[in-house]
Amino acid sequence: MSAHYQVIEQMLRHKPVLKADAKLSNDLGLAHWHNNHDLIELECPSHHTLSLYVADGLECYRRTPGGWRNGGAPGRFCLMPKGLESAWDVRGPLEFVHLYFTDQHLLNLAEQIWDKAPSTLQLNEHYFAEDASITALYQQFLLTLDWQESSHQLALSSASNLLLIHLLRTYTQCQWQLPRVTGGLSPSQLRRVQEYIEACLDQPLLLRDLAEQACLSEYHFSRMFSQSLGISPHQYVLQRRLLNAERLLQQTDKSLTDIAQQCGFSSSSHFSNRFRQFRGFPPSHLRQAQIKHRPQDN
Secondary structure: OOOOOHHHHHHOOOOOEEEEEEEEEOOEEEEEEEEOOEEEEEOOOOOEEEEEEEEEOOOEEEEEOOEEEEOOOOOOEEEEOOOOOEEEEEOOOEEEEEEEEOHHHHHHHHHHHHOOOOOOOOOOOEEEEOOHHHHHHHHHHHOOOOOOOHHHHHHHHHHHHHHHHHHHHHHOOOOOOOOOOOOOOOHHHHHHHHHHHHHOOOOOOOHHHHHHHOOOOHHHHHHHHHHHHOOOHHHHHHHHHHHHHHHHHHHOOOOHHHHHHHOOOOOHHHHHHHHHHHHOOOHHHHHHHHHHOOOOOO
């Protein structure tokens, strides 16, 4: 992902340690960083960056026309529009997460939601600021999910979309009211989406993949799907993965690793953890019980 986002390229020339990264689309990416005692110059990237301080950061300073300004702390964010030059003096430990996104991604998102898009977007700079919605979305979704786990891609893309919609409405000139979504998916739309999910349980799924099956924007699809089934798309997909895995455990002799892969989990350990949360016991217990009650050959 580093070839596409200049901020990553520039930071890797300094001391920050890249703990994790993920590419959610051509115009959307994540990076998890740790830094300590460093002076960083960022030069006019062609993309926007939303940064959330995860831990420490109390000794992080931003260069301003009036001198170096301090204000970092866990839960605070910095919004750095494209083309912005900035300098940062990190005088102590700092852990933070970046969301990278382009103008084109924001414009496309606006057009999908409101059926109109501004000719240009003016994203307002903020640093060492506080926003409960941004902090909650990062902490509840982006920081709790394994970015490399294929079964988490749908939740990651959904949470990133919510973040960007919040930015559009709060930190640009396009402070439009969100359209009111009433009613759920039609029976034919819901059937197409469910059939697609069942056929692709072994693959990473993104929100745009499901929305395309219903010929809807991601924003409208998420809300209409939830109204139809009472749960979010990523909750439904996880439920279907686990129920399919349960069926395979009961009806086949496939290994836990094979079942995990067939149901869209990147590893048997992640599958086991999710299954335990779902049923209250590990999948190995279900397999052992199945073997115990299987009729014995004479």
